[in-house]
Amino acid sequence: MNNNALIHSLPVQPRHFDMFIDGQWTQGSATRSVTRRSPAHDVPVSVYPSGSGVDVDQAVVAARQAFEQSTWARGSGEARSTVLLKTAELIRQHCEELALCETLETGKPIAQSRGEVLASAGIWEYAAGQARALHGDAFNNLGEDMLGLVTREPVGVVGLITPWNFPFFILAERLPFILASGCTVVVKPSELTSGTTLILAGLLQQAGLPDGVVNVLTGPGSVVGQAISEHADIDMVSFTGSTEVGRLTLAAAAGNMKKTGLELGGKNPQVVFADADLDAAADAIVFGICFNAGQCCVSGSRLLVHRSVEQRLTAKILELLARVRIGDPLDEATQVGSITELRQMERILGYVSQGRSEGAQLMTGGYRIESPQGMYLQPAVFSQVTPQMTLAREEIFGPVLTITAFDDFDQAMQIANDTPFGLAASVWSRDLNTSLRAMRQIKAGRVWVNTTIAGGPELPSGGFKQSGIGRETGRYGVEEYTEVKSVHLQLGERARWVQD
Numbered sequence: 001m002n003n004n005a006l007i008h009s010l011p012v013q014p015r016h017f018d019m020f021i022d023g024q025w026t027q028g029s030a031t032r033s034v035t036r037r038s039p040a041h042d043v044p045v046s047v048y049p050s051g052s053g054v055d056v057d058q059a060v061v062a063a064r065q066a067f068e069q070s071t072w073a074r075g076s077g078e079a080r081s082t083v084l085l086k087t088a089e090l091i092r093q094h095c096e097e098l099a100l101c102e103t104l105e106t107g108k109p110i111a112q113s114r115g116e117v118l119a120s121a122g123i124w125e126y127a128a129g130q131a132r133a134l135h136g137d138a139f140n141n142l143g144e145d146m147l148g149l150v151t152r153e154p155v156g157v158v159g160l161i162t163p164w165n166f167p168f169f170i171l172a173e174r175l176p177f178i179l180a181s182g183c184t185v186v187v188k189p190s191e192l193t194s195g196t197t198l199i200l201a202g203l204l205q206q207a208g209l210p211d212g213v214v215n216v217l218t219g220p221g222s223v224v225g226q227a228i229s230e231h232a233d234i235d236m237v238s239f240t241g242s243t244e245v246g247r248l249t250l251a252a253a254a255g256n257m258k259k260t261g262l263e264l265g266g267k268n269p270q271v272v273f274a275d276a277d278l279d280a281a282a283d284a285i286v287f288g289i290c291f292n293a294g295q296c297c298v299s300g301s302r303l304l305v306h307r308s309v310e311q312r313l314t315a316k317i318l319e320l321l322a323r324v325r326i327g328d329p330l331d332e333a334t335q336v337g338s339i340t341e342l343r344q345m346e347r348i349l350g351y352v353s354q355g356r357s358e359g360a361q362l363m364t365g366g367y368r369i370e371s372p373q374g375m376y377l378q379p380a381v382f383s384q385v386t387p388q389m390t391l392a393r394e395e396i397f398g399p400v401l402t403i404t405a406f407d408d409f410d411q412a413m414q415i416a417n418d419t420p421f422g423l424a425a426s427v428w429s430r431d432l433n434t435s436l437r438a439m440r441q442i443k444a445g446r447v448w449v450n451t452t453i454a455g456g457p458e459l460p461s462g463g464f465k466q467s468g469i470g471r472e473t474g475r476y477g478v479e480e481y482t483e484v485k486s487v488h489l490q491l492g493e494r495a496r497w498v499q500d
Contacts, residue, residue, distance in 0.1 A: 022062035023211025066212030107338030120172035127176030154182035156235030266423030294399035348398030422464025
């Protein structure tokens with residue numbers, strides 16, 4: 001554990017939050033509150049009202065009125081862009097407040113939180129440009145008597161349900177694009193990490209966002225999230241979380257057949273060929289499995305390595321892991337902080353135990369680090385993992401790396417795709433042909449070549465198979481929240497069907 005002096009101090013009292021509905025701060029229908037304790041320090045840091053379906057109804061009414069009656073949907077892309085750019089500016093100004101709240105609620109290192117907040121501001125800036133770039137098509141090839149137009153119109157009221165692992169960054173990958181399209185929103189952040197979303201609501205108001213365009217509710221997903229997914233006056237729901245809950249969201253959305261966008265689980269391969277730069281691969285693999293304590297949907301948790309370099313690469317990974325700084329997330333030097341909640345810690349340790357019982361070899365880690373407070377886990381590395389083992393098939397959502405050897409390209413691709421998920425993958429090879437062949441054959445929404453967990457908002461994100469439906473970020477991220485309308489314009493007289 002790293003014991004360098006802390007830059008930030010713990011709050012003396014928890015911060016009390018209200019929900020944000022129709023431009024007003026309110027406790028809504030809540031008769032009780034929920035206190036969030038810092039997972040790293042076991043002190044109360046945030047208090048939220050526990051909302052209900054009544055609050056969902058009120059928020060949806062506000063969002064519907066804002067969509068139908070305000071100028072947000074009918075106004076210019078330039079006007080929406082101005083608000084998004086101002087929001088980005090305010091995010092940068094409030095970076096430290098947002099980062100501290102994020103760290104206190106999630107347990108992630110303060111340096112990581114700060115980086116995510118600043119990167120989020122960049123996403124808002126990018127989305128502001130997309131608000132002005134959104135357009136349809138014209139068809140001038142239908143003959144001299146017909147002009148065809150294709151317009152993109154905002155889908156309407158969107159229910160946005162976000163997770164606890166990257167509460168501010170994942171919000172930034174969705175909300176500004178939803179707003180850029182002209183939609184209005186009802187947001188339900190995780191009950192564990194609602195603080196930064198509520199702070200953002202205040203910044204949006206400062207930026208000039210009309211009342212009712214964004215509404216933020218707090219409370220349990222089983223109540224508030226379910227009510228959003230089922231609501232008949234919500235036109236689309238965007239959910240990020242587990243595949244299991246994603247299935248429930250799909251079922252709930254069937255009532256009014258609302259459009260859905262889902263980013264769900266992953267079991268992402270890191271495929272390392274014999275000619276790869278092993279030093280670069282080892283560092284990226286360690287980063288990928290340790291980033292956010294492995295609580296990352298695109299974490300490269302399955303290492304598939306050519307048998308001829310398996311031992312060399314494993315040794316490099318173990319040596320690097322031993323140097324990773326795990327400790328208090330308020331320490332600027334910390335690289336890996338606390339697991340976000342006890343239930344998740346127990347889930348991870350359960351998988352470690354199951355892996356050992358199934359015959360995988362635990363090379364290092366896989367235990368809880370003793371500390372006065374917090375839930376710190378020593379990253380685990382398992383070798384001799386077969387594709388049929390539970391470790392290799394189910395999403396663990398923690399710092400657990402499995403190593404499986406392959407003998408040739410075809411076997412590597414077969415193992416990489418032998419999963420119900422298809423969220424992300426990384427390919428490591430100095431050979432362009434090998435890299436391109438692998439990139440084409442791997443079934444995943446994002447593929448990194450000679451890097452991992454990299455890139456910006458210009459490219460889309462999303463999953464194949466049970467990893468999700470739809471795409472976020474890039475121009476696709478705005479188009480996702482639109483409906484396409486075809487318009488046929490008759491020029492001159494239409495030929496008569498009924499003859500004189």
